[in-house]
Amino acid sequence: MADAYVALEGERVVEARSRAPGQARGEVVFTTAYTGYEESLTDPSYEEQILTFSYPLIGNYGVREERFESDRVHPRAAVARELTDDVAEWLESEDVPAVDHLDTRDVVTEIRDEGAMKCGISAGPDASEEEALEQLRQCKHMSDHTTIGEQVSVDEVEVHNEDGDGATVALVDCGAKGSIISSLVERDAVVHVFPHDATRDDVESVDPDLLFIxxxxxxPVNFGAAGELVEQKVGEVPLAGxxxxxxxxxxxLGGETEKMEFGHRGVNQPVRDLRSGRVVMxxxxxxxxVADPGEKLDVTQVNVNDDTPEGLENGxxxxxxxxxxxxxxxxxxxxLDFFDDVLAMASKS
Ligand SMILES: NC(=O)CC[C@H](N)C(=O)O
Incomplete structure (x- = not known):
């Protein structure tokens, strides 16, 4: 008998097995990544979403903290065909509901056909279809999470590699993955991590060689302070994002963004560099x-599958x-050479 329910927009309810109990709601998205579940589940960019793994077996090499991208799990719930006990126990210890034993091909196909959608989940001994539907009704559109920056950013400035010999980077933390900081530190940068709403004065106090969003x-329109900072600092300091x-x-800088039908989530998205013709995974x-890069930015890289902008530059x-x-x-x-390129840009400034 089912002890978990997944309610999808349109009020379709899919039965599942509870692996970590609780109620949850969020936009349901899928990743096609076949490894890296620890990194994905701790990626702050999944905040307020329900993460479905299209790869059927999740957890087969355990759970190790050194692979975490932040200090907590960010998706509101996890959905997979089969979750190992290790992952289920980890998610339960983090109070994040998890469900398996449902046909994730069906969920993924629905998202691909209908686009990104709201979702409600009810899992565990008290789970019910009604509760899953109630969660669905209370679910907000991603764009309506207007203060999401506060949920994922540091509260106070943090400094990494204070004695480093490299560039001074002001990193505006809108929900930064740990690997962005470590990629900069490995290149000897001194990284000052600022809250998402840092002001021009805050950033100028460290006299950065690079402003990194x-x-x-x-x-992104819900990160107004970071946008204002970019407007104020453009031309004065090199910028990366x-x-x-x-x-x-x-x-x-005068461009425009839009919501995609169901987004890109995975580890084998092909990107073509328009100058070299080279494709990287x-x-x-x-x-x-980005629907329109505006007049100041050139599109230098595109997604091979749908031509969306993958790289923007202004020399x-x-x-x-x-x-x-x-x-x-x-x-x-x-x-990874992106980090060499942005730090080279910082050192000539
Ligand atoms: N990984 C990210 O930074 C995600 C960017 C943005 N929140 C989006 O969903 O498009």
Missing amino acids: SNGPGD ICLGQQVVANA TTQNHGYT DLDIITRQYHPEANPGPNDS
Whole structure:
């Protein structure tokens, strides 16, 4: 007998098995990544979403903290065909509901056909179809999480590699993955991590060589302070951005973003560099995209599958951004040279 229910927009309820009890709601998304469940489940960009794994067996190499991208699980719930006990116990200890033993091919197909959708989950001994539907009714659209930045950002400035010899980076934490910080630190940068609503004065107090806008969850228009900072600092200091960071930079410089039908989430998204013609495999996790880069930014890289902008640049203003995750984790390391490029830009400033 089912002890978990997944209610999808349109009020279709799918029966499942509870692996970690609780009630949850969020936009249901899927990742096609076949490894890297620890990294995905701790990626702050999944805040307020329900993460479905299209790969059928999740957890087969355990759970190790050193692979975490932040200090907690961010999706509101996890859905898989089969979750191992290790993962189920971890999610239960984090109070994050998890369900399995449902046909995830069916859920993924529905999202692909109908687009990103709201979802409600009820799991455990007290689970009911009605509760799953109630969660669904209370679910908000991702763009309506207007204060999501507060949920995922540091409260106070943190400094990494204070004695480093490299560039001074002001990283605006909109929900930064740990691997972005470690990729910069490995290149000897001194990284000052600022709250999502840092002001121009805050950032100028460290006299940065590079202003870096991190990844983060939801609609980039809800990160107004970061956008304002970009507007104020453009031309004065080199600028870099990853994922939400690319979107914030584009919006601040006269471009526009929009919600995608069902987004890109996985570790084998092909990206073509328009200058070299080279294609790299990339890690992605985004539901919004740059619809119009504006006049100041050139599209330098595109997604091979749907032509959406994957890289934006302005050589005169020293701006480089990526829609994908060059820091990988999970996923391929093919585009780690992004960090060398942005730090080279910082050192000539
Ligand atoms: N990984 C991210 O930074 C995600 C960017 C943005 N929140 C989106 O969903 O498009």
